Amino acid sequence: MASSATVIHPPTRLLLGPGPSPIHPRIYAALGQPIVGHLDPYLFEIFSDIRRLLQSCWGTQNEFTFVIPGTGTAGMETAVVNFVAPGARFAVFVNGIFGERLCEIGRRRGARLLRVAKPWGQVFSDEEAAGFIQRERPDVVAFVNAETSTGAWQDGRAIARAASEIGALTIADCVTSLGGMPINLDAMGVDIAYSGTQKALGAPPGLAPITCSPRAVEWLRAHESAVPYYFDLKLLADYYGPARRYHHTPPVPMFYALREALAIIEEEGLENRFARHKANHEACVAGLEKLGLSLLVDKPHRLWTVATPRVPAGIDDALARRSMSEHHGIEIAGGLGSLAGQIFRLGNMGYGSSAENVKLVLGALAEALREQGYTA
């Protein structure tokens, strides 16, 4: 072999969009540690550490807590296909693109879909949530705790309570909240939750943490239906759990990276970490308002992890983002779907959540807007 140097030479990007988020140098170091085999006791120690630390981030005692060997979308699909049988009544609260994706996956599963929608950026009130569930009497309810596409935080307590009262299971999408905001899953009464590793957990994209309540596990054990092999929670639990029965060969370096990311969270302390995200979120919002930008989401419902200022009239958002990338190496994102061209999306997650990054992104955004003649 001719060369001993890697052929990978990525450009330098400061990832301040809604994910993937910047990665701590220790996590890059963890990625490069020697792999072990898929049945090596060391790997099961890693799985066990990951379980304990995810429980803490999620605020849950759920024993059934592990990681799907795919991205956040794989976590979503795993949650839906295992708990929504074909023909089941599946209620989805939709206020952004990931609510729509839950519907799409439910449709493909053959569910009887009960879709309720709000304009993107808004959230469901307790009364709306409870009323819909009492009226439609679904078997399973899904909502998005942290809607990455809009920056909206949906309180899940009323949804989970109403679902529980009629014996339905509740699924929560926590992709953009886990590790950056308090979730308190057990107090919320959520049965099944999933997330991704590339947001506030601060690890690379590629894995999907999932957790199931004892009630959800009981339901799972009592029901048989054909689910995709790769997403079969019973088979996955047989591998990641005490049986250690081979199901697939997991992406070992990604598990090392997630373990490292969770160690960093533990060392910082969850409360400190949440406070850091909150403070940097508030500084970012204050700066955006000073720039004269209004926010899509009302104050009580804003994610700390993703801020979504509206694009001012007359501004080409793609041009502004390109300028930020070219002049400052900073990546943010625009809106998706009906919000394309309407909002910017600024991330504040994990290693990327810092006072310095808030200043950098606000400065770069202000400059990009001024280039297009914007004055606050």
Place this chain on the structure above:
Amino acid sequence: MASSATVIHPPTRLLLGPGPSPIHPRIYAALGQPIVGHLDPYLFEIFSDIRRLLQSCWGTQNEFTFVIPGTGTAGMETAVVNFVAPGARFAVFVNGIFGERLCEIGRRRGARLLRVAKPWGQVFSDEEAAGFIQRERPDVVAFVNAETSTGAWQDGRAIARAASEIGALTIADCVTSLGGMPINLDAMGVDIAYSGTQKALGAPPGLAPITCSPRAVEWLRAHESAVPYYFDLKLLADYYGPARRYHHTPPVPMFYALREALAIIEEEGLENRFARHKANHEACVAGLEKLGLSLLVDKPHRLWTVATPRVPAGIDDALARRSMSEHHGIEIAGGLGSLAGQIFRLGNMGYGSSAENVKLVLGALAEALREQGYTA
């Protein structure tokens, strides 16, 4: 954060089982390169390089060649669910655990399963293959080119020819052959093939290369059926192809690692690489025979990548493997299913395929057998 050192300290293992295989230092270096976003032009350059180099390893011109963001098993499920509609006649040639897994995935898909089996370690003759296909007239045929659980190489030409003659599509499992043995997919006439990254490609586990012939792509475009969202080849192709339409956030470090692994293959040259695997395989077999061990698979049908000597009478295979691990840090594997306790499985793949490793594994195995009183 208190510490700047990683918490990941894996034990040193020489991975000489049937996968995952040892990883070149350059690939560990690639894993640690800074990530970019999922729509970054640099990432699409990586995808494009990977496509070109996978085409070369597979011996195919298929434009529709990319990588599923999951393990080899995800590749298998993607191949089956996209091309086997519920109710379709799905023929599977079974001679090991991965043939059984194809059946299981077909069953879950609701296929009408046409299973034909040989004792594990044997392969299907041209006449058997053609006869079964002509008699059963399946819509889709699947076989395992390289059966990791037995070490058997199944020539696919007669299978693909017979399938093509009745208008059926052919799926080939190339998990343990890709990058270590010539495949010549186009000459074989196979329509769909998938693999894993952790075998002869020499990258970490976690990704599944897949390729589809123009005929398979045409079939795909002409048929609509609900497949799992994560495995939907049309949506995946819209992301990995020119449209660059967001579908999921891919595991960027794994793609860097695969790109690096393929660069190493290109620098070595495919012919040199195949010759290296063949030579080390032959040296391993000669050594095993000198030790007095017989091989499960007949000579013309042996994989170069996995050798499967029979466990001599009176030897406890688990005890022998534990001894090799404890005294030499060498990991090999035992048999699965009906072959548990009957065979050892020795890998000869990628960076791990070397004359030195052949000597090490043979020496350690000989010692472990002698400890149990074995004499050749």
